[in-house]
Amino acid sequence: MDLMVLLGFGAGMIGALLLNVGKGVQKQKVRVFLQGRRMFAPPHRRDLGIWLIGLAMTGSAMFFFPVGVALSNRPSVISAMTGIGLIGLLVYAVAAIGEKIGRADALGVALIVIGTSALGYVGSSREAVDRRFHDPTLWLVLGSILLVLIALCAGAWRRRWQRLHGIAFGALAGLLIGGGIFLAHAARVRAGISFGDQLRTPYLYVAFVFALAATLASQLGFLRGRALEVVPAVNSATMLVPLGLEIAVYGARPDPLELALTGVILIGVLLLSLGAAAANFRAPAASG
Structure with missing residues (x-):
């Protein structure tokens, strides 16, 4: 080599x-x-x-x-x-x-490692689609996902579901990073390769705000969540959000392998939330 x-x-x-x-x-x-x-x-x-x-x-x-x-x-x-x-x-x-890391944690991290690595390899090799889009569709899709994750984070923060807390805020940070990456590409699609022309669009400014907000979201996740929950969730969402936006906004057709790897990543995240999350849900019921 x-x-x-x-x-x-x-x-x-x-x-x-x-x-x-x-x-x-x-x-x-x-x-x-x-x-x-x-x-x-x-x-x-x-x-x-x-x-x-x-x-x-x-x-x-x-x-x-x-x-x-x-x-x-x-x-x-x-x-x-x-x-x-x-x-x-x-x-x-x-x-x-x-x-501490249990069996479910170890398996979850392993699946996320395999899924994100393979998806990164496959996604970077994929041919680009015809990147034409309508602004309302972009903002509606991105805003809807953002609102759902903010609601999940608010619930996790208020009720202190420790395992869900780290994953929720990690996913929010990953959404902001992945969404920012997508918006940077959207600026190029809309305005061309001229950076000056791209600055006349709102996309780069929103991407910059997303980057700052992602740093805050990850730190809030670290306050009550483990690094082994927050960071894999960040990486997973960072990989999956641009792929999802390409499908929803650009009308791209994902490869079956990409869909399979997405499933692997989601199963890994689910395994990370297993165990302690269930205990946190049972505790209020037992005390009531």
Whole structure:
């Protein structure tokens, strides 16, 4: 294999590990924000510094992914590195954060690793559809999904379903990231390759707001949810939302393999929510 291709794969792997493990570092110290202004003074200042390191790790991943694509010329393989990043997060969450992982969790993470990696590979290799769309359809579909997830997050926050909390806020963050990616492409479809023309559309501005909101949603998820719930949910939604929007907005026809991999990812998310979620639902009934 060509040396440049190997270097590209290495850059993609580093990017995936930085992105996912960096989120784990943020989870580890996210509660420092509950200290208010005291987080800027010892001893909380150290925790804030560690959280900022985690944020810098996720941000630096955005450098390695384009480098990986440029060196290897294989975006499908770089997209498939998502699974390696989740494995790195799994090791960090268990070894450094001390999160417990059961059989359902392990199987759920494994299915998400397989599903997101394969879907990234298949999706990047798929031929682009004729990307014409109507604005009302785009905003209606995106807004409807957003409202459903916000309602789910509100219920999880109010009732403190710990397992559903992490997955709900992770899915919301993933929707915002995936929706932002789709909107960035929509700006290109509507205005062409000129960045100046794209700035005359609303899509890039909404995508920027989505990116900021995704950071907030993931941190809220970390407050009560495990990293092993939040991050796989983020990655799953980030992969699935653009695919769903292509179907609903562009009228794309997904490959049967893409549908099968979507099912694998959803089963993985369901397994992550199994166990503790059921216990949280039973507890109020028992107390009543």
